[in-house]
Amino acid sequence: xxxxAREWLGRLLDAESFVSWDRPPLEVAASPRYREDLRxxxxxxxxxxSVLTGEGLLRGRRVAVIAxxxxxxxxxxxxxxxxxIVAAVERATELGLPLVASPTSGGTRMQEGxxxxxxxxxxxxxxxxxxxxxxxxxxxxxxxxxxxxFASWGSLGHMTFAQPGALIGFLGxxxxxxxxxxxxxxxxQVAENLYHRGVIDGxxxxxxxxxxAHRALSVLSGEVRDEEQAADxxxxxxxxxxxxxxxxxxxxxxxxxxxxxPGLRDLLRHVTQRVPLSGTxxxxxxxxxxxxxARFRGQPCVVFGHDRTGRLGETMGPAALRxxxxxxxxxxxxxxxxxxxxxxxGAALSKEAEExxxxxxxxxxxxxxxxxxxxxxxxxxxxxxGGGALALLPADRVLAATNAWLAPxxxxxxxxxxxxxxxxxxxxxxxxxxxxxxxxxxxxxxxxVPEHPDAADEPVDxxxxxxxxxxxxxxxxRALPLHDLERARHQRYRRLxxxxxx
Numbered sequence: 001x002x003x004x005a006r007e008w009l010g011r012l013l014d015a016e017s018f019v020s021w022d023r024p025p026l027e028v029a030a031s032p033r034y035r036e037d038l039r040x041x042x043x044x045x046x047x048x049x050s051v052l053t054g055e056g057l058l059r060g061r062r063v064a065v066i067a068x069x070x071x072x073x074x075x076x077x078x079x080x081x082x083x084x085i086v087a088a089v090e091r092a093t094e095l096g097l098p099l100v101a102s103p104t105s106g107g108t109r110m111q112e113g114x115x116x117x118x119x120x121x122x123x124x125x126x127x128x129x130x131x132x133x134x135x136x137x138x139x140x141x142x143x144x145x146x147x148x149x150f151a152s153w154g155s156l157g158h159m160t161f162a163q164p165g166a167l168i169g170f171l172g173x174x175x176x177x178x179x180x181x182x183x184x185x186x187x188x189q190v191a192e193n194l195y196h197r198g199v200i201d202g203x204x205x206x207x208x209x210x211x212x213a214h215r216a217l218s219v220l221s222g223e224v225r226d227e228e229q230a231a232d233x234x235x236x237x238x239x240x241x242x243x244x245x246x247x248x249x250x251x252x253x254x255x256x257x258x259x260x261x262p263g264l265r266d267l268l269r270h271v272t273q274r275v276p277l278s279g280t281x282x283x284x285x286x287x288x289x290x291x292x293x294a295r296f297r298g299q300p301c302v303v304f305g306h307d308r309t310g311r312l313g314e315t316m317g318p319a320a321l322r323x324x325x326x327x328x329x330x331x332x333x334x335x336x337x338x339x340x341x342x343x344x345x346g347a348a349l350s351k352e353a354e355e356x357x358x359x360x361x362x363x364x365x366x367x368x369x370x371x372x373x374x375x376x377x378x379x380x381x382x383x384x385x386g387g388g389a390l391a392l393l394p395a396d397r398v399l400a401a402t403n404a405w406l407a408p409x410x411x412x413x414x415x416x417x418x419x420x421x422x423x424x425x426x427x428x429x430x431x432x433x434x435x436x437x438x439x440x441x442x443x444x445x446x447x448x449v450p451e452h453p454d455a456a457d458e459p460v461d462x463x464x465x466x467x468x469x470x471x472x473x474x475x476x477x478r479a480l481p482l483h484d485l486e487r488a489r490h491q492r493y494r495r496l497x498x499x500x501x502x
Contacts, residue, residue: 021053021055023084030111045069051084054088070106076107077116082120093129100213101154105150107146131333134335137158139155143163143166145162161201168190168191197283200278201276201278201279215274224299252403258454262462263381272298273294277291280319280326284319301331302339303341306342325361329368337474338375339470340376340393342406370493382401386407394493401462403455405439412425415428443496449465
């Protein structure tokens with residue numbers, strides 16, 4: 001069902017809060033026929049152009065809004081509509097307001113030709129400047145959103161949701177058939193398919209999007225909720241063993257593999273304002289990872305990490321790493337801290353993974369993290385194997401659960417290389433210093449969050465303890481100047497493994 005611009009604004013914003021920013025449309029050169037088309041379109045749609053702009057309140061929060069009107073020449077964008085959009089984006093940037101846009105359009109306006117087509121460049125440029133200034137840009141795609149509109153400002157959101165059943169794509173089905181003489185494959189240009197393919201973050205009706213946008217803007221504002229903050233409770237040494245205990249490392253490996261051990265989703269049950277995101281935004285998704293906005297004890301952040309829920313033994317592929325890089329870019333652009341959670345058996349070992357650039361993506365993740373312009377926390381929650389773990393490790397603070405570990409290979413793999421069998425896995429686990437306590441002693445980990453004695457036996461208490469620890473570290477990092485964090489991060493990894501006197 002198509003939703004008009006005014007209907008969408010009425011469902012999104014608080015009652016009677018919308019204030020229009022629109023001026024009379026810019027006069028453009030037009031033939032008599034086109035002028036008549038504009039007159040009829042205005043009469044039919046009840047609007048003076050194909051887009052409405054302004055501001056309003058979204059659950060009390062002031063936001064700028066842009067809404068296309070499909071009833072006006074199929075929501076097509078010409079010079080006048082583009083100028084209205086750009087003026088609204090620039091005003092939102094100047095006022096420091098978050099921007100919520102809802103395209104529905106057949107694309108650029110054919111009656112105005114190429115000059116209308118290239119308007120998408122200036123709209124995309126205005127949106128890019130708005131985002132570069134650190135202001136949120138949220139998108140809700142309505143039925144239909146096609147052509148240059150989808151290929152520009154419709155695809156630039158920090159998060160993008162769509163109307164259920166909406167037709168969304170680049171080349172319209174009617175144009176495709178006219179050009180190629182056959183129907184476009186059914187079910188491809190549908191919101192639900194694009195969500196499953198990792199192009200958009202979700203498919204929800206407007207009233208649900210209103211709730212999601214409210215939560216997202218709460219996190220993206222960067223505001224700290226004082227009433228949610230927890231006191232910093234730095235745990236003492238875990239009584240479960242020491243780094244010198246040869247059995248401790250192997251015990252941790254076995255404990256980390258318990259199917260009932262709490263994972264990232266268990267932590268997220270105890271945070272607030274959680275908004276799940278999905279995919280790379282570029283047609284890839286990996287269900288072995290979770291990506292979200294959230295607050296840990298009042299501290300806003302972007303969260304990304306491995307998801308063990310129902311996926312024990314599942315490896316992560318290049319798409320997961322590209323999702324990780326999306327989370328890094330999102331955090332840096334919006335000046336939010338980034339929390340990375342490691343709990344993986346490792347990166348995928350397959351022909352497909354190699355051909356899709358697994359190793360280069362690991363390298364790019366590491367490179368992005370060591371230079372990222374925002375506070376970062378990495379959490380070793382359970383298993384930490386190989387490049388899949390290393391890709392999420394570099395951070396300003398590294399936390400570890402008592403039974404978490406980090407190794408280039410599973411101990412069985414290391415044993416197979418060194419001893420040509422797997423029986424020496426416990427011995428290799430200790431010798432390689434993979435346990436949380438050894439990692440703490442070696443300067444790889446900064447803090448151990450205890451398990452009493454095993455997280456699987458106290459899943460709720462452990463999750464609450466870890467969430468509180470992350471919240472406390474976020475508060476500490478956010479209080480430090482960013483340039484000090486970046487310098488300390490560089491020094492941390494520059495000196496890693498060197499003797500103190502070196």
